[in-house]
Amino acid sequence: MDLRQFIPIMGKIPNKEYDYTFTVFTPVFNAEKTIERVHDSLLIQSFTDFEWIIINDGSTDNTHQVILDIIKDSPLRIHYVNNIENQHKMACFFQAIEIAKGHFFLTFDADDECYPYALEVFNREYQSLSKEEKTKIVAITGLCVDQNEKPIGNKFPQNPLISNTFETTAIRNIKGEKWGFTSTKHLQSITYNNCFIENGFMMEGIIWCLLAKNGYLTKYINTVVRIYHIDVENSISSSERKNTAFGAVIYHIAIFNWFFRSHGFKAPKFFLKNLYFLLSNAKYLNLNLKNYITSIDSYIIKLLFVLLWPFKKFMT
Numbered sequence: 001m002d003l004r005q006f007i008p009i010m011g012k013i014p015n016k017e018y019d020y021t022f023t024v025f026t027p028v029f030n031a032e033k034t035i036e037r038v039h040d041s042l043l044i045q046s047f048t049d050f051e052w053i054i055i056n057d058g059s060t061d062n063t064h065q066v067i068l069d070i071i072k073d074s075p076l077r078i079h080y081v082n083n084i085e086n087q088h089k090m091a092c093f094f095q096a097i098e099i100a101k102g103h104f105f106l107t108f109d110a111d112d113e114c115y116p117y118a119l120e121v122f123n124r125e126y127q128s129l130s131k132e133e134k135t136k137i138v139a140i141t142g143l144c145v146d147q148n149e150k151p152i153g154n155k156f157p158q159n160p161l162i163s164n165t166f167e168t169t170a171i172r173n174i175k176g177e178k179w180g181f182t183s184t185k186h187l188q189s190i191t192y193n194n195c196f197i198e199n200g201f202m203m204e205g206i207i208w209c210l211l212a213k214n215g216y217l218t219k220y221i222n223t224v225v226r227i228y229h230i231d232v233e234n235s236i237s238s239s240e241r242k243n244t245a246f247g248a249v250i251y252h253i254a255i256f257n258w259f260f261r262s263h264g265f266k267a268p269k270f271f272l273k274n275l276y277f278l279l280s281n282a283k284y285l286n287l288n289l290k291n292y293i294t295s296i297d298s299y300i301i302k303l304l305f306v307l308l309w310p311f312k313k314f315m316t
Helices: 035-043 063-073 089-099 118-127 165-171 194-199 205-213 241-263 268-282 289-293 299-314
Strands: 020-028 050-057 078-083 102-107 137-145 161-163 178-183 217-227
Touching: 020 035, 020 089, 020 118, 035 050, 035 063, 050 063, 050 089, 063 078, 078 089, 089 102, 089 194, 102 118, 118 137, 118 217, 137 205, 161 165, 165 205, 165 217, 165 241, 165 268, 178 217, 194 241, 205 241, 241 268, 241 299, 268 299, 289 299
Parallel strands: 020 050, 020 102, 050 078, 137 217
Antiparallel strands: 102 178, 137 178, 161 217
8 A cells, every 4th residue: 555645735726715814713622611712812803804613523521512602692703513423633624624714724722812913913914925925925823822921932033934834843943832824725725535534633734744845835923822721631632642643654754755855964853753753653553564665755764664664663
């Protein structure tokens, strides 16, 4: 089996008109105690041209009723989808993208907050771009703090910084939780193997790296826009390692195939770490060595993978 069949691809960018500037998307799982926090943040936004898509991913607590109570009294434009069976965050992500009516798509988790100026800042930063810049810059990303207002991760070395997810991570070593929007039409151009979504627990990073691979850029700004609550239980993205291993394997293979040829010697530590994680996740899957070798493009990585294959069971 060639694992490349599970790597998402970008097709033709649709030429569409949208009803709103933003689609704010909240995936929800057992968030009865926190979802009102998100609603309260959106109620006080200074920029109001947005819709709010909520997808309840098979919650087993009282989340559904809490959301219905919010909708009953809220002045916001809310599109609510109640999934009876749990899928996972990225399945809900694509479900929301398909129905989004906002020009920009912004994921806002069910246990976080944002500042009242967040959407206004995002809109202003995008509108400040030239017509030519807007053909390549398809996302704006800002900074986060935790619930104690402590910065999460490092700032960007320039303000603004024009780059992409891969380079900021692999080359610039920028760490920590960040938050921003992406052009909806570019996300709507992505196609993927349904089996990957249903069984593979796709890693969110593969989407941002796919945009980078296709030459699209992000404008990074040193403005704090989100309050990211840490140490919160019942996260929709949490799962056992064995359940997420397939998605992780596809992500790491994609990173090698997309970027090793152009960046392998610029960021050797990054790719060695990527190789380690590929092998450590491979031990959870019932796939043979050939499945990986036929899926990896680089001969150097193929060789290293073969040499290290017998030791994968010792990797954590």
